[in-house]
Amino acid sequence: MKLSGNTIFITGGTSGIGRGLAEALHRLGNKVIISGRRTALLQEVTAANPGMDSITLDVTSLESIQAAARELIERHSDLNVVFNNAGFMPFDDVSGPVDDALAQDLIATNLLGPIRVTAALIEHLKTRPAATVLYTSSVLAYVPIATNAIYSATKAALHSYALSQRFQLRDTSVRVQEIAPPWVDTDLIYKSGDPRAMPLPDFIEQTLVALATDAPEVIVDAIRPMRDNPGAGEHALFEAFNQSLVENPIPVGA
Incomplete structure (x- = not known):
């Protein structure tokens, strides 16, 4: 996609990768509209980035999505980029009973949310001469983390x-372009400075370079070996990856 002159709607734009890319694209001369559930956070981000706009949106609610879509088209008729970024990443243990409410919320946010947001805006996007739909998936779409089984499954889907x-x-x-991040040092899990996590500024810089191309998947070099998941060797790769996390777990809180 082109990196300037767009009108871009970003879900989950108040923190982490969403905020990082929203601010970077704003600086490049795009009209950026962010969304989230918490009005105070939306106001904080837009105040820090004069000219950025916001819309309150709950991506788990079809009614909220449809209302936001109507408002977006009315206020920003030149909208040409929809960036589905909202999501969350809880830990789980699928060797036992699953928390059904949590599973439903996770699927509604990470999978149904992007599907519904895009569906609500796709006919408008088709009227634009150069439009883009962006999805934030994950390297875990290719090689899941067993301790985040449902999250990994939503990204694969x-x-x-x-x-x-x-x-x-x-x-x-x-x-349609898909951004598949590695582990980036944000508060998606717990911002810890872990050396295994990619610093957010580095991720943003490399992602913008790839985003400016016509590549269907936007990935950084760090995840290429996992993206090239070796077919019949998948199980060995998965076992080795997850065993390394058993031996050196991801931090889950302060």
Whole structure:
């Protein structure tokens, strides 16, 4: 996608990767509209970035999504980029009973949310001469973390969905790109400065370079070996990756 002159709507734009990319794209000369559930956080981010706009949105609610879509089109008729970034990442243990309420919330946020947001805006995007739908998936779409099994599954499903939607939109003005981050040092899990996590500024810089191309998947070099998940060797790769996390766990809080 082009990196300037767009009108971009970003879900989950108040923290982490969403805020980092929102601010970077804002500085590049795009009109950026962020969304989230907490008005105070939206006001904090827009106050720090004069000219940025915001809309309150609960991506787990179809009614909220449809209302936000109507408001977006009314206020920003030149909207041409929809960036589905909202999500959360709880730990779980699927060797025993699953917390059903948590699983439903996770699927509604990480998978149904992007599907519904894009569906509510896709016909408008088709009217724009150069439009883009962006999804934030994860390296865990390719190699899951066993202790975040449902989260990993939602990202694998989102990757699959993006593939199908890209094909279905092939004869339109809308392009689909998928950003698949590695472990980035944000508060998605716990911002700890762990050396295994990629610093957010480095991730933003490398992602913008790849985003400026026509690449269907936007990945940083650090995840290429996992993206190239070796077919029949998948199980050994998965076992080795997860065993390394058993021996040196991801921090889960202060």
